[in-house]
Amino acid sequence: MWFKKKRGLKPTPRREVPDGLWLKCKECGEILYRKELEKNFWVCEKCGYHFKMPAKKYIEILTDSFVEKENSIETTNPLEFKGYSEKLTADFEKTGLKEAIVVGEAKIGSHRVALGVMDFRFVGGSLGSVVGEKVKRLIKLALSKKIPLIIVGASGGARMQEGILSLMQMAKTASALAELSNAHIPYISILTNPTTAGVMASYASLGDIVMAEPKALIGFAGPRVIEQTIKQELPEGFQKSEFLLEHGLLDIVVPRHKLKTTLMKTLDFFSRCKSGCASGTKNHR
């Protein structure tokens, strides 16, 4: 044989945001220049495909200033789940993030808000004890400062490696949101690709306003699980933002480059409420 298969050759890991100078759009196959793509908020110029984007990048494009909070709580391995600690270390090294959500206080135009942005690259954006606790504390921040809450979702759901503790984060976050609702403080939930399962079945779908980026996968069960259960092919566009909009499950689909202006409009609306509908933006104009 004139060639020999190389042994031990590892396949290159799939990257959500490849490092190369050029990269290929997953949707239309167009070859895109990285720098141009970055300028275009990681949206394909040709077909409008929205690449996944790191949390920090969202903060950059959505806010005018941001102060991170609650970064001192750390994930442990409460069930001593095999391989979990290694996974946490690996994802920390890969992303520089300690967990799958960044939370803090931000300014968007003249509005002060409590902002949380999830990052899918960290254990699939899954909801463990720390993500749940950070979301809860963010809600409490919005409550105590009477400022609107904004959460950008990106998650595959609950964090299996934390077992039942992970499931209970759904109850934890939803309970805190019930308090926020009672205090009449607005909550805007922004869904990105993907936002599913445990996160969607708790805080991500509980916004007063729920927005989604185009063509994001949004739902309860994963498409593969559904396919296996019903043993038939899923319809075109199933569980995508537009599908949810059509079925009345979303308020609005917003392309990434319009997110900030749409958010500002929404925040303006809330800030003009008479007292009793506190949004903390009293100083606005």
Add this chain to the structure above:
Amino acid sequence: MTRIWLEFERPIADLERKIEELQTIASDESLDVSEEIEKLKAKSAELKKQVYSNLTPWQRVQLARHLNRPYLSDYIKLMFTDFLELHGDGCFRDDPAMIAGIGKIDGKSVVLVGHEKGRKTKDKLYRNFGMAHPEGYRKALRVMKIGEKFGKPIISLIDTPGAYPGIGAEERGQAQAIAQNIKAMSTLRVPIIVIVTGEGGSGGALGIGVGDIVLVQEYAFYSVISPEGCASILWRDAKKAPDAAEALHITAQDLLKLKVIDGIIKEPEGGAHRDYEKSASILKQTILENLNHLSSIPPDALIEKRLNKFESMGIYKKT
């Protein structure tokens, strides 16, 4: 109902059969084998004690899923009087996988919600094996709100493999329905007692699982994902479910240790399916004691306690 023995119960089944055979022979031929029978019974009792006090998590999962395990319909008959089932979510459909209704327990008016798996094949299909659609969760919430409006406590009995993963379920907002229920239940102004009586299947369980007191029956379990699902994701092999059952910490004892439940309800030896009456009577007694205690707490204090309870769940490190 035919008695079903699980694999690990084989030795017990063999002994029990021997005892039965001896008894038949004895009565047929009027022989006195009572001494022999007594001996075997003692042996059987010893064996049962040994088997049931050393169950692995996977064996517990099998007991929780036992085909003879009492379901909600059985408990309704055994624990409640004047039960009136209330149907439909008022929007789309009546979901038979979820039962909701009003009734009395020991003379006290309560609202009851819970999953129903269905006993015989036809019934199981009708009940969708206890896997509810969004309209099931919406029905449960609708009826719970009747309880809130008229000051009647709520009892929620959980037994589901999970919320149904299907096209219709997604089209009608399965995630949204569960999220709305969790949020709404956290501030309902009446006492809520939640009991996992069999399978506590993830979001499908939590969708009716927020309450002041959360209890789990001795052989029931509560998990973020089914052991099979976990095994197929982690090890691409659903057959490794027994390992996943262990890794996920899903048994009643584990749940208590992790502080996600308030207590464990005893079951008759070998599981609730061995003695429906006894199981129901222990359950009823537990519900009554808790109702009594919770009824004395003013609604505002009740809600504050409930919110604190769920808002403090989770394990992490402060640095």
